[in-house]
Amino acid sequence: MNPQDSIAQESAADITVDVPGPEKRAVSTPGKDEQRLLFRGSRRTCRLMGVGIQSIGAYLPDRIVTNSELETQYGFEPGWIERRTGIQQRRYAADDEGTSDLAVKAARQAITKAGVNKADIDLLLVATFTPDFTCPSTACLVQEKLGLDAPAVDLQAACSGFMYALATGAQYVATGNSKLALVIGADINSRIVKPGDQGVAPLFGDAAGAALLTAGTSEQGLVCYQLGADGAGSSMLDRPVGGTSRPMTAELIAAGQHYLKMDGRNVFKWAIQVVTETIDLVLKKADVDVSDVKLFVLHQANIRIIDHAMKVLGIPPEKVFNNLQLVGNTSAASIPVALNEAYDQGKIESGDLVLMCGFGAGLTWGTGLFRW
Ligand SMILES: CC(C)(COP(=O)(O)OP(=O)(O)OC[C@H]1O[C@@H](n2cnc3c(N)ncnc32)[C@H](O)[C@@H]1OP(=O)(O)O)[C@@H](O)C(=O)NCCC(=O)NCCS
Structure with a gap:
């Protein structure tokens, strides 16, 4: 089979899933921050098999x-x-x-x-x-x-x-x-x-x-995935100094401006929104129920973010793999390190559906339902 045959990309117009609009999204404090906290992602998803x-x-x-x-x-x-x-x-x-x-x-x-x-x-x-x-x-x-x-x-x-x-x-x-x-x-x-x-x-x-x-076979691959970005939230999690906009100087280093800076509370509130909405979207677009997914491997940032997603989406604990207790948030390594551990423990086998979801600075997120 020509692998090209298995590639289907859907346009925004194809999407019928009802993701709650900004008006329904909970934000506790009105004003400038409220705008930044809105989940502004599109509803586009893609599929990539083989x-x-x-x-x-x-x-x-x-x-x-x-x-x-x-x-x-x-x-x-x-x-x-x-x-x-x-x-x-x-x-x-x-x-x-x-x-x-x-x-x-x-x-x-x-x-x-x-x-x-x-x-x-x-x-x-x-x-x-x-x-x-x-x-x-x-x-x-x-x-x-x-x-x-x-x-x-x-x-x-x-x-x-x-x-x-x-x-x-x-x-x-x-x-x-x-x-x-x-x-x-x-x-x-x-x-x-x-x-x-x-x-x-x-x-x-x-x-x-x-x-x-x-x-892989025509059954294997990204059954549905979504990548998203919202640069309006870029200052919520950033390293303000060291790039071309603000090159490093001795004064800025002395002031600690070269370190990672995070508005943790607002990142938390954004994360609990984006994680639940993007996972819900990908599952619905794939016409897959939580019970059909063998394992959920979310970015290992905070157990409370993961617990919130499980509660909202109705995911039972035995379908979620976590290792943040022992490794913390390892950014880009987080999902493959967890996948590796889960695979070695026999929790993922050929043919299983695995839902992965990453989120972080940018702001960015990426969710993929992968048929192993
Ligand atoms: C840094 C951190 C540990 C500090 O924790 P904290 O000071 O105890 O703050 P909380 O996380 O409890 O609260 C953050 C906000 O989310 C709210 N919140 C907590 N749980 C919530 C839930 N289930 N639903 C809605 N809002 C919730 C809190 O009320 C708080 O809002 P408020 O400041 O308006 O009261 C935490 O904010 C955090 O983990 N942030 C995200 C860090 C992260 O994941 N970064 C990497 C992303 S890659």
Whole structure:
């Protein structure tokens, strides 16, 4: 079968799902913030079949950093981190590890598990918002370290990065323009958080996850997916300094402006909206019921965001895979690291429907219902 036959992209006009309009969306404080909190995503979804995930790999750095270590070191309120997020510990990369090093280790595991020849990898995508360098791309460093003969490029969609990279890699595979695509999500968040910032630092950890994509049957692939962006919320989660708009200066660094800055409360409120609405949309567009989905793997940001989605969408706990308790929010690595663990535990098998949902800075989100 020509893989092209299985690609169908739907226009906004095709969509009949009733997603609540902005007027129904709860926002607690009127005014400027209210505008930023509205879920402004379109209702477009896409479908891309004929793609298989051949293997998954992951890498977590050795160093475990517990909540009590951070509470003691920085004077954080005891118990606050776990109570507000569910996170108990996270991993920090060693001083001599860069994001590309984590990515390479995850990729090697995926390559070994698949039993493929790395010479057959013909596309490399790295999702990261903590690159080794601003230039060149982390993907080029990974390409060189793995010794691949493949085009290599970074994608930056923060914590949605893996979903963007997965959907991008899948296009190449579905069209036949890639036979074996290596898609990686990797981040070293411990390098960009302000260590003593209780509302940000303890939430994040470091990790990498990798997936090898290859042609699948016409039943396999992204049964329905949605990628979204809303730059109106860009300042809710950003690193204000270090790019071309505001280059780094000694004064700005001294003021801590180069660290990740997050309006946690408003990001939380946005996240609980976007997660439930995008998952609901994708399921309805695919004409799939929650009971048909084997596993839900959501971005591991905060257990309360995930619990909220489960409650609103009626997802039973046994269908949700979480590991944030032990790894925290690892941004672009979050979903592939969780997928890897779930797969290794036998929770995902060929033919299963797996719902993945990433969300984060940009603002961005990406939801995919994947038939394994
Ligand atoms: C940083 C953080 C832990 C701080 O927690 P906190 O100070 O206890 O604040 P909360 O998360 O409880 O509350 C945030 C807001 O959401 C509201 N909220 C909480 N649960 C809610 C729910 N189920 N439905 C609607 N609103 C809810 C709260 O009332 C609060 O609004 P208010 O300030 O108007 O009262 C938390 O805000 C957070 O996790 N934010 C998102 C972080 C994140 O996921 N970032 C990465 C995205 S990739």
